[in-house]
Amino acid sequence: MDPTLDLDAIRTIVVRNGVIAALRDDAPVAADPEVERVDCAGMVLCPGFIDPHVHLREPGDAHKETLASGLAAAAAGGFTAVAAMPNTRPAIDDAASIRRIARDAAAAGRVRTYVIGAVTRGRDGTTIAELRSMASAGAVAFSDDGSSTASLKALYNAALSIADLPQPFLSHCEDRSFGDGLMHDGAVADLLGVTASPSIAETAIAARDALVARATGKAWHLCHVSAAETIDVIRWAQGHGVRLTAEVTPHHLLCTDQALLGYDARMRVNPPLRSESDAAAMRRAVADGIITIFASDHAPHTTEEKEPPLSHACAGFSGLETAIGATFHALPDVALAVMVANFSTNVAALLGVAGGTLKVGSPADITGLYLDRPWTVEPHRFKSLGRVTPFAGMKFAVQPALAVVGGEIVV
Ligand SMILES: [Zn+2]
Numbered sequence: 001m002d003p004t005l006d007l008d009a010i011r012t013i014v015v016r017n018g019v020i021a022a023l024r025d026d027a028p029v030a031a032d033p034e035v036e037r038v039d040c041a042g043m044v045l046c047p048g049f050i051d052p053h054v055h056l057r058e059p060g061d062a063h064k065e066t067l068a069s070g071l072a073a074a075a076a077g078g079f080t081a082v083a084a085m086p087n088t089r090p091a092i093d094d095a096a097s098i099r100r101i102a103r104d105a106a107a108a109g110r111v112r113t114y115v116i117g118a119v120t121r122g123r124d125g126t127t128i129a130e131l132r133s134m135a136s137a138g139a140v141a142f143s144d145d146g147s148s149t150a151s152l153k154a155l156y157n158a159a160l161s162i163a164d165l166p167q168p169f170l171s172h173c174e175d176r177s178f179g180d181g182l183m184h185d186g187a188v189a190d191l192l193g194v195t196a197s198p199s200i201a202e203t204a205i206a207a208r209d210a211l212v213a214r215a216t217g218k219a220w221h222l223c224h225v226s227a228a229e230t231i232d233v234i235r236w237a238q239g240h241g242v243r244l245t246a247e248v249t250p251h252h253l254l255c256t257d258q259a260l261l262g263y264d265a266r267m268r269v270n271p272p273l274r275s276e277s278d279a280a281a282m283r284r285a286v287a288d289g290i291i292t293i294f295a296s297d298h299a300p301h302t303t304e305e306k307e308p309p310l311s312h313a314c315a316g317f318s319g320l321e322t323a324i325g326a327t328f329h330a331l332p333d334v335a336l337a338v339m340v341a342n343f344s345t346n347v348a349a350l351l352g353v354a355g356g357t358l359k360v361g362s363p364a365d366i367t368g369l370y371l372d373r374p375w376t377v378e379p380h381r382f383k384s385l386g387r388v389t390p391f392a393g394m395k396f397a398v399q400p401a402l403a404v405v406g407g408e409i410v411v
Pocket of ligand 1: 146147223224270271
């Protein structure tokens with residue numbers, strides 16, 4: 001299945017020297033013992049899935065995740081590449097850090113790791129980092145993820161300063177004046193009496209950043225969209241020729257603030273789980289082609305760090321190993337070609353990286369899926385060090401079965 005080739009057919013993928021050498025409609029005769037054959041009967045083979053939003057926690061928080069455990073989780077989850085967010089400790093905000101993470105990740109695992117640089121130094125929200133030298137060092141995008149870039153002036157000037165470069169900006173949309181919110185401001189928060197953050201905390205920054213994208217002409221991307229009103233902003237921007245894309249996570253497609261009724265600290269994420277109508281709006285936005293990218297927002301923490309009370313629990317959870325199953329589960333009516341594009345082709349286009357296609361000559365990065373092999377989420381089996389997930393015990397039909405990176409079978 002390859003949306004870039006308009007291909008949905010039975011083929012033999014021939015790989016040579018890490019590159020896709022041919023797509024044959026017959027199986028090659030098994031004569032050459034030098035040729036390794038992999039039987040993928042029953043699987044759908046797709047261009048390798050790329051997760052544009054993961055937190056690998058190194059440097060600074062190796063007790064939550066290491067590059068090795070995070071990349072093992074990515075491969076187990078069916079991903080052949082990930083993009084690492086820079087909100088580590090210290091933040092990835094200079095060329096040397098970009099090079100170091102890329103080098104350490106290449107040593108730690110086979111899954112390709114792209115590195116995102118911080119927009120501002122130390123993610124302080126005001127002092128523009130050395131974007132151009134980070135871009136030269138290989139940064140694929142820029143983001144202060146974990147929070148919004150606080151200063152509009154800094155964000156605008158940062159975008160203008162590299163208007164000639166292809167690297168997009170990725171926005172975590174959350175007005176910091178609502179930073180103390182533990183959950184979505186709705187009926188459930190009222191019932192629980194918990195400090196909450198309303199949708200406008202996201203939508204207002206999404207609108208601000210869409211205006212920066214329009215004013216500067218930069219390619220822009222909104223991370224983990226969660227509020228129905230934000231879809232209106234995206235629709236407006238896309239309708240006015242702004243180069244703006246958006247991603248959604250499995251949990252914002254599938255879960256709502258109802259999950260927090262028992263003060264369940266596992267369910268604390270940022271942005272928060274919102275109402276059923278918000279989740280429905282996310283699913284519709286995918287179906288309508290307004291949201292064109294899936295992201296796990298893999299954010300591992302130790303089990304202790306995810307324990308109650310809600311006010312002390314860290315936001316986020318390990319998502320790489322459930323992302324494919326949960327996302328397909330949330331969107332049973334979206335065409336397979338669209339699902340594959342959102343997991344692969346569109347992510348490669350966003351980050352300007354190779355892959356996202358099975359075209360002859362491209363890197364042999366391949367994800368294999370069983371579309372109907374029900375499995376139960378068992379967090380104790382995770383490769384990720386983070387074992388907390390709101391999906392524990394859930395059953396998903398779509399199962400990642402194969403991850404091939406540069407022609408090598410990783411899982
Ligand atoms: Zn974020």
